[in-house]
Amino acid sequence: QKEVEQNSGPLSVPEGAIASLNCTYSDRGSQSFFWYRQYSGKSPELIMFIYSNGDKEDGRFTAQLNKASQYVSLLIRDSQPSDSATYLCAVRGSSGDKLTFGTGTRLAVRP
Amino acid sequence: DAMVIQNPRYQVTQFGKPVTLSCSQTLNHNVMYWYQQKSSQAPKLLFHYYDKDFNNEADTPDNFQSRRPNTSFCFLDIRSPGLGDAAMYLCATSTSMGKGETQYFGPGTRLLVL
Numbered sequence: 001q002k003e004v005e006q007n008s009g010p011l012s013v014p015e016g017a018i019a020s021l022n023c024t025y026s027d028r029g030s031q032s033f034f035w036y037r038q039y040s041g042k043s044p045e046l047i048m049f050i051y052s053n054g055d056k057e058d059g060r061f062t063a064q065l066n067k068a069s070q071y072v073s074l075l076i077r078d079s080q081p082s083d084s085a086t087y088l089c090a091v092r093g094s095s096g097d098k099l100t101f102g103t104g105t106r107l108a109v110r111p
Numbered sequence: 112d113a114m115v116i117q118n119p120r121y122q123v124t125q126f127g128k129p130v131t132l133s134c135s136q137t138l139n140h141n142v143m144y145w146y147q148q149k150s151s152q153a154p155k156l157l158f159h160y161y162d163k164d165f166n167n168e169a170d171t172p173d174n175f176q177s178r179r180p181n182t183s184f185c186f187l188d189i190r191s192p193g194l195g196d197a198a199m200y201l202c203a204t205s206t207s208m209g210k211g212e213t214q215y216f217g218p219g220t221r222l223l224v225l
Contacts (some may be wrong), residue, residue, distance in 0.1 A: 004153070008151070031210045034214075042219070043201055044216050045216070049211075051211065067133060088153070090166035097208050099214060102153055103152055103153045104142055
């Protein structure tokens with residue numbers, strides 16, 4: 001079982017729709033969770049992070065964390081073509097010293 | 112603007128010819144990381160420095176070395192690049208390694224091995 005799992009996609013949504021990206025992790029003691037956006041050929045860019053169960057909103061982005069289910073998600077409201085990218089989930093595990101990344105979900109927003 | 116800078120952005124080397132990649136930061140962060148990312152794969156941590164303390168991941172090949180001469184600079188040395196070492200190399204920094212710390216990435220260096 002991979003430590004951090006994401007569906008590779010592509011996830012295709014029409015412009016203006018809500019895109020839902022999901023991530024599961026294996027280390028039950030994981031402490032913090034990060035979403036990065038990576039455009040093709042570019043480096044990862046931090047979108048947001050979450051530590052506590054529940055929802056955290058930042059503009060069009062909402063991160064959701066459910067530690068009991070070991071599940072974290074990212075919702076993008078009013079999706080724009082410029083949101084088309086790979087979204088990486090990263091988890092800081094129970095050891096607390098480093099991030100483990102998923103392979104990312106490719107999102108395509110259709111105009 | 113405070114930032115993480117990587118040079119060069121593109122590096123072409125020959126099989127077996129040593130290469131050095133550079134990372135500098137103006138964030139004054141204590142921790143610097145080197146990741147390797149191959150196409151459609153997750154970034155893979157190679158090693159990190161917490162101040163002068165070097166931490167090597169267990170599965171990082173001996174072919175990869177790193178130096179951090181001061182707070183601002185960190186180098187990745189690949190002693191004898193193989194075709195399998197062609198990848199994007201990402202430098203990242205963070206203030207510390209606690210629960211709340213986020214990592215900020217440089218633009219990356221794409222390495223091509225001929």
